[in-house]
Every structure is written in C-alpha cells, then in structure tokens.
Amino acid sequence: xxxxxxxxxxxxxxxxxxxxxxxxxxxxxxxxxxxxxxxxxxxxxxxxxxxxxxxxxxxxxxxxxxxxxxxxxxxxxxxxxxxxxxxxxxxxxxxxxxxxxxxxxxxxxxxxxxxxxxxxxxxxxxxxxxxxxxxxxxxxxxxxxxxxxxxxxxxxxxxxxxxxxxxxxxxxxxxxxxxxxxxxxxxxxxxxxxxxxxxxxxxxxxxxxxxxxxxxxxxxxxxxxxxxxxxxxxxxxxxxxxxxxxxxxxxxxxxxxxxxxxxxxxxxxxxxxxxxxxxxxxxxxxxxxxxxxxxxxxxxxxxxxxxxxxxxxxxxxxxxxxxxxxxxxxxxxxxxxxxxxxxxxxxxxxxxxxxxxxxxxxxxxxxxxxxxxxxxxxxxxxxxxxxxxxxxxxxxxxxxxxxxxxxxxxxxxxxxxxxxxxxxxxxxxxxxxxxxxxxxxxxxxxxxxxxxxxxxxxxxxxxxxxxxxxxxxxxxxxxxxxxxxxxxxxxxxxxxxxxxxxxxxxxxxxxxxxxxxxxxxxxxxxxxxxxxxxxxxxxxxxxxxxxx
Ligand code: ADP
Numbered sequence: 001x002x003x004x005x006x007x008x009x010x011x012x013x014x015x016x017x018x019x020x021x022x023x024x025x026x027x028x029x030x031x032x033x034x035x036x037x038x039x040x041x042x043x044x045x046x047x048x049x050x051x052x053x054x055x056x057x058x059x060x061x062x063x064x065x066x067x068x069x070x071x072x073x074x075x076x077x078x079x080x081x082x083x084x085x086x087x088x089x090x091x092x093x094x095x096x097x098x099x100x101x102x103x104x105x106x107x108x109x110x111x112x113x114x115x116x117x118x119x120x121x122x123x124x125x126x127x128x129x130x131x132x133x134x135x136x137x138x139x140x141x142x143x144x145x146x147x148x149x150x151x152x153x154x155x156x157x158x159x160x161x162x163x164x165x166x167x168x169x170x171x172x173x174x175x176x177x178x179x180x181x182x183x184x185x186x187x188x189x190x191x192x193x194x195x196x197x198x199x200x201x202x203x204x205x206x207x208x209x210x211x212x213x214x215x216x217x218x219x220x221x222x223x224x225x226x227x228x229x230x231x232x233x234x235x236x237x238x239x240x241x242x243x244x245x246x247x248x249x250x251x252x253x254x255x256x257x258x259x260x261x262x263x264x265x266x267x268x269x270x271x272x273x274x275x276x277x278x279x280x281x282x283x284x285x286x287x288x289x290x291x292x293x294x295x296x297x298x299x300x301x302x303x304x305x306x307x308x309x310x311x312x313x314x315x316x317x318x319x320x321x322x323x324x325x326x327x328x329x330x331x332x333x334x335x336x337x338x339x340x341x342x343x344x345x346x347x348x349x350x351x352x353x354x355x356x357x358x359x360x361x362x363x364x365x366x367x368x369x370x371x372x373x374x375x376x377x378x379x380x381x382x383x384x385x386x387x388x389x390x391x392x393x394x395x396x397x398x399x400x401x402x403x404x405x406x407x408x409x410x411x412x413x414x415x416x417x418x419x420x421x422x423x424x425x426x427x428x429x430x431x432x433x434x435x436x437x438x439x440x441x442x443x444x445x446x447x448x449x450x451x452x453x454x455x456x457x458x459x460x461x462x463x464x465x466x467x468x469x470x471x472x473x474x475x476x477x478x479x480x481x482x483x484x485x486x487x488x489x490x491x492x493x494x495x496x497x498x499x500x501x502x503x504x505x506x507x508x509x510x511x512x513x514x515x516x517x518x519x520x521x522x523x524x525x526x527x528x529x530x531x532x533x534x535x536x537x538x539x540x541x542x543x544x545x546x547x548x
Pocket of ligand 1: 314334356426
C-alpha cells in the first residue's frame with residue numbers, strides 16, 4: 001500500500017505514486033481502436049490500381065493472427081521482423097502485430113541499394129521478413145547476402161517463390177493471440193537513417209517514445225489529427241514510421257488512405273479527391289509535381305475537403321507554400337529526423353504575427369518552426385559556444401526529448417550524442433527569439449567562404465523561386481583563395497531559359513555580391529538519395545572532381 005506522503009531528504013512531500021503507473025505502449029493505442037473505432041476505414045490502392053477497403057478493427061484482429069502465426073514460426077520477444085511493403089493494410093497489420101507481441105518491426109526501404117539492405121538486415125539481425133509480392137525483386141537482389149529464417153509473401157497472384165510462405169494462410173491458420181502485458185520501455189521498432197555518407201545507423205524506438213510522439217503529433221499545432229480526419233500518408237511506411245501517422249491515426253481513430261506504390265501526381269490527386277482526404281503528408285518533391293498538375297488542369301480535382309498538407313524531409317520553398325495557398329491549400333512544414341521519431345518541429349504563424357503582411361507570414365511558414373512540446377533545442381556555433389536566439393547567429397542544432405534517440409543501435413555514431421544528453425542533428429540553424437528554427441544548411445553541406453557562411457539551402461530555395469528553374473542544388477567547391485565557393489546546379493523547366501548572369505541577378509535580391517556563385521551548371525536531373533533528397537555527394541563527384 002502506498003501512503004500519500006513520503007519522506008525525502010528530511011522533507012515530507014505528497015507522493016506521485018497514488019496515480020496509476022499505466023504503461024505507455026502501442027498496445028493501448030491499437031486496443032483502443034479495436035474497441036472504440038473498429039469501423040474506421042482503411043482504404044488501399046493496390047499496385048494494379050484497384051481500390052480495396054477494410055477497417056481498422058479488421059486490421060487489429062488480423063494483427064492478432066499475424067502475431068499467432070509469427071509465434072508459431074518461433075518469433076519471440078525482442079526478435080526483429082523486417083518488412084518490405086508499401087503503404088498497405090498488411091503493413092499496418094505488421095505495425096500493430098509485431099510490436100504488440102513484444103517483437104521489433106524493422107521497416108526496410110526498398111529504394112536502398114541491395115548492399116545497403118543486406119547490411120541493415122544483418123545489423124538488425126532480422127529473423128523474418130514480410131514482403132509484398134511486387135517487391136520480391138528487391139528481396140532477391142540481396143537474399144544471397146543475407147539469409148532470413150522466414151520469408152513471408154503478401155501475394156495476390158497466389159504465386160509463392162521457393163523457400164517462402166504465403167502471408168494469407170499464415171494468418172488464416174493461426175490462432176489470434178492475447179497481447180502480453182505491455183512494458184513501455186521495451187523496443188518496438190527499428191529504422192535506419194538514410195545517411196548521405198557512411199553506413200546507415202539503427203534507431204531503436206521504445207513503445208513509450210512512439211506513444212508520446214503520437215500524442216504530440218495529433219496536437220492542433222502539429223499535425224492536427226482528429227477522429228473526423230481522413231489521412232493519406234504519401235510518406236512511405238518504410239521511411240521514419242511514415243512520420244508517425246499510422247499510430248497517430250489509430251490512436252485518434254482517424255481513417256487512413258494507403259496509396260500503395262503509385263505516387264505520381266495524378267494518382268495521388270485522384271485518391272485525395274475520391275476519398276475526400278482531409279490531411280496528407282510527404283516530401284516537397286511530391287507536392288512540387290502535384291502543384292504543376294493542379295495548375296495544368298484547374299478544377300479537375302475537387303480538393304475542397306483537404307485542409308492541410310504536412311510537408312517535410314527537405315526544406316519547403318516559400319514559393320511552394322504560396323503556390324498551394326493560391327488554391328486554398330495550406331502547407332504546414334515539419335522538421336524532423338529518423339532519430340527524432342521523426343517529428344520534432346512544425347511551422348505555423350504565431351498569434352502575435354497574425355496582423356503581419358501575407359508575405360511576412362509566408363516567410364515565417366517557410367521556417368522549420370518551433371519545437372514540439374517536450375522537444376528541447378539549442379545550437380552551437382563554430383566556436384563551440386551556444387548561439388543566441390537572435391535569428392542571425394548560425395550553429396548546429398542539438399535536440400533532446402522523450403522521442404529523441406539517446407544512442408544508435410550497437411552504439412555506433414556515439415560522437416553524435418553529447419555528454420550531457422543532447423543529439424547533434426548535423427543541421428545548421430538560426431533560431432529567432434520565439435524559438436523558431438530556420439535551417440540554413442546541413443553541417444556537411446555548408447559553404448564557408450573566406451571565413452563567412454553562405455547558406456546553400458537559402459540559395460537553392462531562391463533559385464527554385466525563379467520562374468525558369470525547376471530544381472536547384474548548391475554545393476561547396478574548393479577554392480584556393482576563399483577556401484570554398486558555392487556552385488549552383490540547375491535544372492531548367494521544359495523550354496525555359498535563364499543565363500548564369502540572370503540567375504545571379506535574381507539571387508542578388510537576397511545574397512551579397514561576394515556570395516553569388518561564379519559557376520552555374522545546367523543538368524537534366526538532380527541525382528537523389530533513396531529517400532528523395534538531393535544527393536550532393538554525387539554532384540560533388542561530378543563537378544568538383546572534374547575540376548580539381
Ligand atoms: P526525414 O527525411 O524523415 O525527416 P531523415 O532522418 O531521413 O528523416 O532526414 C533528416 C534530415 O532531413 C534532417 O536532419 C534535415 O537535414 C532534413 N530535413 C527534414 N525536414 C526538413 C525540413 N523541413 N527542412 C529542411 N530540412 C529538413
């Protein structure tokens with residue numbers, strides 16, 4: 001029995017132990033959906049384009065059978081189960097079933113190189129893999145390099161390759177399990193950071209971290225998800241937990257629309273309109289293409305129900321936020337990392353700025369925004385000192401919080417964590433007096449010329465605001481005199497033209513003369529990483545090595 005008072009250091013305090021120490025586990029999230037919102041729809045567009053409808057209750061029930069089937073195969077507490085799937089109901093079932101049985105879901109990104117996939121499957125020691133049949137080719141490319149004990153195929157054709165078994169009968173023949181008593185400190189999922197350099201590093205999430213992340217993500221100033229929402233995550237479930245949307249929607253009882261592999265602008269727009277989606281989320285590349293499609297055929301898609309687009313993963317150009325607003329669509333920028341579960345900040349206009357001009361408000365929304373509750377931020381300049389929050393000084397952002405990693409799996413990359421418990425993000429920011437961050441670069445991409453910073457991200461954003469420019473990346477090139485100079489690599493829009501002088505003139509509205517890039521190169525397409533970011537390493541190899 002607890003007594004209401006406890007003695008501590010000679011003082012009598014009222015104890016907190018009179019409250020239930022209820023575990024913050026994903027079990028609570030999924031069981032709530034099963035009990036209270038089982039009819040909430042989960043809509044899925046299959047690779048063949050057909051739309052399939054199920055419910056959250058059905059997925060939760062099937063997750064119990066999936067867990068039963070996995071247990072029969074010998075998967076137990078703490079074992080890692082890989083997935084190679086799209087945004088599809090079976091992936092949701094694995095999101096539910098694997099962690100709730102006490103195992104750990106490892107979402108593999110099919111866009112990675114086979115060597116990298118083999119590396120991360122081995123690093124995580126995945127025992128089994130659940131793979132959609134449309135991704136069997138990806139699995140085949142690294143199956144020789146890493147041997148899963150069990151390969152489970154989600155198949156609509158009924159064809160199952162040698163050495164594998166089908167998902168449907170595994171579920172159908174298994175007894176549904178009762179979930180074991182949850183423990184909030186237990187691991188539930190692992191994701192690998194994409195990393196533009198070096199080997200990927202594992203981030204091992206706890207139930208507690210993802211539950212708290214779900215509470216935060218649902219808040220009005222974050223994703224703003226309610227039971228009246230229909231949410232379409234374009235961001236894949238193999239990328240940083242689809243930004244937490246599957247668990248947040250399940251916790252809140254929002255309907256889900258899972259788009260499968262067809263993510264071209266028209267296909268996504270069709271789904272957004274047909275399913276009356278209210279909230280969607282994804283990286284800027286996707287929305288860039290969609291804006292073009294909307295502008296090419298105004299009125300074709302009825303998006304009157306769509307109230308918010310969460311855009312993040314890369315900087316969101318102001319021109320894009322403005323472009324969508326013209327069509328009555330509100331972009332909310334989010335910033336985060338695999339290491340932060342991933343959402344850590346979102347950008348919205350604070351009430352004090354409600355009366356400022358539309359341009360100032362767009363400017364503010366193009367920032368990465370204020371940290372979410374319980375995410376602490378600080379930034380350290382080149383001299384190792386913490387920078388003032390004056391929106392001028394630049395420094396590397398450090399974060400800590402209940403859904404921020406404290407270490408990588410196997411203890412790799414320990415240098416990213418400070419002795420006093422902060423994670424060093426590698427993002428270079430300015431912070432204003434409100435605590436709103438503005439990413440000016442990533443540490444490895446920073447251009448430092450003559451001892452002064454030049455923000456390649458700002459330069460890219462401004463270049464992308466030029467009417468002739470489709471895409472632009474800015475990289476640092478070595479320079480004898482200045483140490484580094486910026487170089488712009490530009491993709492022009494079809495049929496458009498802009499000379500280097502014209503682009504420099506455009507940039508000079510914001511950048512000092514000494515900051516303008518001497519070199520402007522034109523290419524057809526900017527190479528991207530598996531997660532859709534500019535692959536600056538490839539650009540450096542192409543343009544820097546060629547000239548040094
Ligand atoms: P994700 O792409 O899901 O956010 P990653 O771990 O792959 O997660 O990448 C995190 C990095 O992506 C951040 O450190 C930052 O450099 C970049 N990033 C994420 N969101 C933004 C944003 N809104 N603006 C600029 N950069 C961003």
